[in-house]
Amino acid sequence: MAKQYLVLIGDIVHSRNVNDRNAVQRKFSSACVKLNVEAERLGLVSPLTITLGDEFQAVFKNSARLWECIFRLEAAMAPLEIRFAVGIDTITTAIKSDSAIGMDGPAFYAARAAMDQLRKAGGRYHIAGLLADEVFINAVLALLGRNRMKWRASRVLILASLLQGKTVSEISKLTKTSEQAVYRNIRDGALDTVLTLLAGITERINSVMK
Numbered sequence: 017m018a019k020q021y022l023v024l025i026g027d028i029v030h031s032r033n034v035n036d037r038n039a040v041q042r043k044f045s046s047a048c049v050k051l052n053v054e055a056e057r058l059g060l061v062s063p064l065t066i067t068l069g070d071e072f073q074a075v076f077k078n079s080a081r082l083w084e085c086i087f088r089l090e091a092a093m094a095p096l097e098i099r100f101a102v103g104i105d106t107i108t109t110a111i112k113s114d115s116a117i118g119m120d121g122p123a124f125y126a127a128r129a130a131m132d133q134l135r136k137a138g139g140r141y142h143i144a145g146l147l148a149d150e151v152f153i154n155a156v157l158a159l160l161g162r163n164r165m166k167w168r169a170s171r172v173l174i175l176a177s178l179l180q181g182k183t184v185s186e187i188s189k190l191t192k193t194s195e196q197a198v199y200r201n202i203r204d205g206a207l208d209t210v211l212t213l214l215a216g217i218t219e220r221i222n223s224v225m226k
Contacts, residue, residue: 103127104145
């Protein structure tokens with residue numbers, strides 16, 4: 017069986033309505049660069065690459081750190097919103113380790129189909145390529161996305177930090193708030209439940225990619 021990869025495509029929502037698009041694109045580029053420095057740990061085989069001014073794509077070997085990447089990007093770009101489309105399948109061209117441009121194959125087609133679905137139906141996260149569990153998991157992600165849109169930027173940063181494995185004490189210093197405030201965000205946002213759901217989705221993706 018041919019090796020499967022995970023393609024992530026991200027797109028800034030309503031970017032054309034932003035007053036200073038150049039500033040947004042510089043910020044977006046900086047956020048991608050910071051994550052690419054950690055490419056090996058994050059499981060990136062092709063780095064986060066800006067394909068258009070407001071869109072990027074990347075290729076992962078698995079989904080172990082997928083959600084960490086997604087929520088770190090969201091935290092970096094707040095208050096702007098980003099759509100994230102995931103495709104799981106094979107790549108028929110050679111893998112490019114220096115850029116996620118110039119490759120092709122079913123994984124890219126799946127990610128594009130997932131992005132089309134997001135643009136048509138709304139939402140923030142969608143996965144294509146999970147087969148039997150796809151409808152159920154995308155329903156979970158639709159609920160998460162709807163809930164996520166109500167969060168303040170600080171809660172997104174807290175979730176991103178938890179996905180990185182940071183402690184409450186470390187998050188308190190990072191967010192410049194009390195530990196009690198961090199715990200309150202975790203409780204009010206049901207972040208422990210979110211982490212459990214994301215871990216389950218990660219396990220399912222990786223089982224498909226074996």
